[in-house]
Amino acid sequence: MDRDPSFLFSGITFNRKKFSADFARFKELKKSDDSEETLVENKRPEVEAVEKPVKKKKRKAAVSDPVEGFNVFKKSKAEPVLEEDEETEKTTQGKKELYRQMERDAIFRKKHNIHTSGSNIPSPLQDFSELKSRYECRPYILRNLAELGIKEPTPIQMQAIPILLSGRECFACAPTGSGKTLAFVCPMLMKLKRASKDGVRAVIICPTRELASQTYRECKKLAKGKKFYIKLMTKQLVNTAEFSKVPCDILISTPLRLKFAITKRKLDLSRVEYLVLDESDKLFELGLLKQVDAVVKACSNPSIIRSLFSATLPDTVEELARTIMHDAVRVIIGRKNSASESIKQKLVFVGSEEGKLIALRQTFQESLNPPVLVFVQNKERAKNLYEELKFSDIRVDVIHSDLPQLQRENAIDNFRAGKTWVLIATDVIARGMDFKGVNCVINYDFPDSSSAYIHRIGRSGRAGRSGEAVTFYTEADVRYLKNIANVMKASGCEVPEWMLSLPKLKWRKHRPKREFK
Ligand SMILES: Nc1ncnc2c1ncn2[C@@H]1O[C@H](COP(=O)(O)OP(=O)(O)OP(=O)(O)O)[C@@H](O)[C@H]1O
Numbered sequence: 001m002d003r004d005p006s007f008l009f010s011g012i013t014f015n016r017k018k019f020s021a022d023f024a025r026f027k028e029l030k031k032s033d034d035s036e037e038t039l040v041e042n043k044r045p046e047v048e049a050v051e052k053p054v055k056k057k058k059r060k061a062a063v064s065d066p067v068e069g070f071n072v073f074k075k076s077k078a079e080p081v082l083e084e085d086e087e088t089e090k091t092t093q094g095k096k097e098l099y100r101q102m103e104r105d106a107i108f109r110k111k112h113n114i115h116t117s118g119s120n121i122p123s124p125l126q127d128f129s130e131l132k133s134r135y136e137c138r139p140y141i142l143r144n145l146a147e148l149g150i151k152e153p154t155p156i157q158m159q160a161i162p163i164l165l166s167g168r169e170c171f172a173c174a175p176t177g178s179g180k181t182l183a184f185v186c187p188m189l190m191k192l193k194r195a196s197k198d199g200v201r202a203v204i205i206c207p208t209r210e211l212a213s214q215t216y217r218e219c220k221k222l223a224k225g226k227k228f229y230i231k232l233m234t235k236q237l238v239n240t241a242e243f244s245k246v247p248c249d250i251l252i253s254t255p256l257r258l259k260f261a262i263t264k265r266k267l268d269l270s271r272v273e274y275l276v277l278d279e280s281d282k283l284f285e286l287g288l289l290k291q292v293d294a295v296v297k298a299c300s301n302p303s304i305i306r307s308l309f310s311a312t313l314p315d316t317v318e319e320l321a322r323t324i325m326h327d328a329v330r331v332i333i334g335r336k337n338s339a340s341e342s343i344k345q346k347l348v349f350v351g352s353e354e355g356k357l358i359a360l361r362q363t364f365q366e367s368l369n370p371p372v373l374v375f376v377q378n379k380e381r382a383k384n385l386y387e388e389l390k391f392s393d394i395r396v397d398v399i400h401s402d403l404p405q406l407q408r409e410n411a412i413d414n415f416r417a418g419k420t421w422v423l424i425a426t427d428v429i430a431r432g433m434d435f436k437g438v439n440c441v442i443n444y445d446f447p448d449s450s451s452a453y454i455h456r457i458g459r460s461g462r463a464g465r466s467g468e469a470v471t472f473y474t475e476a477d478v479r480y481l482k483n484i485a486n487v488m489k490a491s492g493c494e495v496p497e498w499m500l501s502l503p504k505l506k507w508r509k510h511r512p513k514r515e516f517k
Pocket residue numbers: 149150151152153154157174175176177178179180181182310311431432433434436458462463
């Protein structure tokens with residue numbers, strides 16, 4: 001007979017007092033039963049957890065089985081496992097793709113002579129169209145590049161642009177005339193995005209006024225169609241009463257003017273996001289170092305991106321650079337501290353100082369192929385040589401630091417416009433100046449260092465054009481020939497063996513007293 005079990009115990013009362021001990025035991029037992037149950041319940045997942053690796057595979061296989069009705073369960077339980085596996089697979093795939101990309105980058109860099117060091121270096125840019133696909137570049141930049149006739153990035157642009165766009169600091173060494181200006185201006189404009197009136201956001205320091213004003217013009221050209229506040233620090237601007245209130249996104253200046261403005265408390269650089277030291281090795285020379293240091297200090301924004309560019313980067317400058325930069329990428333195009341390979345270089349023995357003027361006149365008589373730049377050691381010599389040549393039938397002009405600013409500007413403009421055929425110059429325009437189509441550079445006076453040589457002759461053979469460089473040397477210069485001969489050899493020019501085997505000099509600046517004869 002089936003009886004309800006509750007029925008058996010109906011009417012029975014339990015003497016809790018009498019059997020309190022048993023009751024307690026019973027209770028305990030129940031409790032322990034409960035706890036055991038809890039334990040068992042708790043154990044299950046543990047067992048499952050232990051079994052998981054075994055079950056994982058089964059589950060995975062099961063998931064692939066199209067068994068209806070189990071899907072929900074399988075999905076809900078098995079999905080995290082699947083995700084994990086897919087995740088692992090994805091990671092493996094991702095890693096493989098990363099390695100493949102790194103390999104492709106290495107091949108591409110090798111092809112374009114791009115040498116890099118640093119961690120996680122972004123892939124080089126193969127084409128300017130990648131500025132849009134990879135970095136959402138605004139159309140105005142691509143339009144301006146096209147208008148300027150700039151179709152393909154140069155090697156320094158291929159590598160430095162993605163580095164700067166990915167927010168990394170960079171110190172770069174690339175040959176003269178290889179497009180370094182665009183390599184830092186383009187990412188700067190892209191990162192700044194739009195104009196603002198919240199203070200100076202980017203600073204470009206150039207060693208000379210001429211270079212600063214050229215860089216200013218280049219910036220304006222690339223920013224055309226976009227309302228950015230781009231300012232060239234002139235004497236007039238710095239003396240403006242309300243200078244600190246003038247809206248400015250990008251400020252281009254020589255270090256001296258910047259330091260002056262900072263000292264006079266007219267300029268707040270604490271919001272600067274981008275700082276470029278163009279011709280950085282020059283800026284780190286003794287004459288400019290203090291001023292540059294003051295500017296670097298004034299740019300106190302902790303998330304600032306600094307970059308250094310030059311065609312020559314001595315080890316000492318690199319060491320100094322490392323102390324101010326964080327996690328910077330080093331980019332070298334071709335060989336470090338080498339001359340552009342598109343320049344045909346020649347050394348001409350002129351005997352003594354007297355021989356120079358004769359050699360120069362002879363060179364002009366044989367073939368004068370303007371525009372020609374003639375470099376001399378100092379302003380006195382520039383004035384003297386100009387006096388010698390100004391009444392000849394050659395259209396000659398001169399530029400040096402003693403001239404008033406307007407005259408300096410006119411000398412540059414006339415040379416650019418082809419009105420001047422021969423421009424006599426000191427090293428004031430040896431760096432960075434971009435005169436299109438200078439056919440020949442003549443080092444009337446031997447350059448005082450191999451880097452001065454590289455920059456001087458780099459005024460020709462720019463942007464893939466060919467050029468010529470002639471260097472006069474006297475008996476007194478012979479012992480300094482080796483360094484120049486090495487530069488020549490490294491860029492593929494023929495050099496007599498005896499020059500290369502001259503004793504090695506610990507490099508000091510070669511600035512002998514030269515009498516004009
Ligand atoms: N991608 C490019 N394609 C063609 N021309 C270019 C390209 N980029 C820059 N240029 C042109 O090349 C010339 C040299 O550029 P830039 O003055 O920037 O050289 P640089 O490397 O800074 O030289 P330097 O070391 O003498 O300062 C300029 O006239 C510039 O307009």
